[in-house]
Every structure is written in C-alpha cells, then in structure tokens.
Amino acid sequence: MTQNSSDLAYPASPWDLTGHTYIGVWLLPKRLAPPPHNASTKAITIFGRTIVSAAFFVYEEPSPLTYDEIMSTVLVRDGWRLRVSITHIWVNSAASRDGGRELWAIPKDLADFDVAPHSSYAAQGIGSLSLRRVRRLPFRLPAMFSSAQDRDGNLLVTPVHGKIRPGLAKARWSFAADGPIGFLAGRKPLLTIAGRPFHLIFGRS
Numbered sequence: 001m002t003q004n005s006s007d008l009a010y011p012a013s014p015w016d017l018t019g020h021t022y023i024g025v026w027l028l029p030k031r032l033a034p035p036p037h038n039a040s041t042k043a044i045t046i047f048g049r050t051i052v053s054a055a056f057f058v059y060e061e062p063s064p065l066t067y068d069e070i071m072s073t074v075l076v077r078d079g080w081r082l083r084v085s086i087t088h089i090w091v092n093s094a095a096s097r098d099g100g101r102e103l104w105a106i107p108k109d110l111a112d113f114d115v116a117p118h119s120s121y122a123a124q125g126i127g128s129l130s131l132r133r134v135r136r137l138p139f140r141l142p143a144m145f146s147s148a149q150d151r152d153g154n155l156l157v158t159p160v161h162g163k164i165r166p167g168l169a170k171a172r173w174s175f176a177a178d179g180p181i182g183f184l185a186g187r188k189p190l191l192t193i194a195g196r197p198f199h200l201i202f203g204r205s
Contacts, residue, residue, distance in 0.1 A: 010099025013203035020196035024189035038150035041076040067093035083148035105149035136167030162200035
C-alpha cells in the first residue's frame with residue numbers, strides 16, 4: 001500500500017479505525033520473549049511460556065489515516081486486569097508514528113511494506129505473512145481491550161473497543177532471524193486469527 005498520510009498532522013484521540021488484520025499467536029519460552037513495555041506489568045505465562053502475538057493491520061477508509069502496520073505484543077496483567085503490551089511496531093505513515101508515540105506511548109517506527117490484501121503481507125527486514133485459506137464467522141463480535149505502555153516510567157493504559165468479524169486462517173509466517181522480531185523466527189504459531197473487517201475506537205476523547 002502506498003503511503004499517503006505522512007505529510008499530515010495526526011488526528012486527535014480517539015482514532016476511529018476501519019480495516020482488516022491477521023494475528024498470529026505463539027507460546028514462547030519466557031527467556032526468549034520480549035519484556036512488557038512497562039515494567040510494572042507482568043507477562044501472562046502458561047507452563048513457563050509467554051503469550052506473544054504478531055499481527056499485520058491494514059487501516060482503510062474511512063479511517064482518519066490509511067496505512068499498513070506490523071506489531072508484536074505480549075499479553076500482560078496489571079494487577080489482575082489483562083492488558084496488551086505493544087513491544088514492537090512499525091507503520092508506513094509518519095503521522096501514525098508521531099500520533100502513536102505522543103498520544104499513547106506506542107513505540108512506532110517506520111518501515112517499508114508490500115501488501116496484497118488477503119494474500120500476502122511483508123514489512124522489509126522484519127517479517128511476512130502468506131495466506132492460504134480463511135474461514136470467517138458470518139457475523140461481527142464485540143472487541144474490547146486496553147494497551148499498557150510505558151511513558152517516562154509510568155504506566156499508560158489506553159482503552160480500545162469496537163467490533164470485529166473474526167475467523168481462522170491457514171497461513172505461513174516468516175521473520176528475519178537477525179531482525180527485531182527474530183525471537184519468532186522459525187516458529188509456527190498456535191493459530192492465526194483473521195479480523196476482516198474491524199471497526200475499532202482507539203483511545204479516549
């Protein structure tokens with residue numbers, strides 16, 4: 001997808017986002033998993049393994065910014081509340097990068113993407129996804145979670161809510177072994193979740 005929003009000031013919170021996503025889920029040995037973005041949160045583990053995800057997102061019109069994104073997250077707890085800690089993330093929109101950093105302490109950087117929607121996704125030097133088959137439910141479900149990020153040593157929690165049409169995908173993930181998400185290189189996910197389409201409200205007004 002061609003970058004078309006890098007010269008725009010980022011929108012105010014919240015962002016009303018529409019698009020589609022594919023999310024891979026791994027159980028990674030704790031010693032290999034990235035630490036949560038904020039040290040006051042604790043990674044959720046199952047028999048010593050951390051729940052780690054990687055995802056490609058494509059934000060489409062009528063979203064206030066349209067761009068591609070790849071991220072890695074860790075499922076964490078804040079006390080007994082479940083959160084999503086975004087540990088690594090890249091976009092091809094400078095406006096999204098700046099807004100994510102300044103509004104919600106999300107550590108966005110820039111990358112080059114090559115996307116053929118619902119077929120293949122790649123972020124140069126980071127990772128790629130090839131889809132083989134997707135089976136979706138015929139209806140949308142509510143979606144609600146919060147991101148847990150670090151801002152100057154303090155925990156910043158940001159709510160996200162909306163609806164998503166979920167499904168399961170048969171897919172092949174690949175990550176550069178010497179890249180920033182190299183901890184997933186050569187590992188098969190437990191499953192790949194499709195979210196197409198989604199409508200999410202990210203942030204507070």
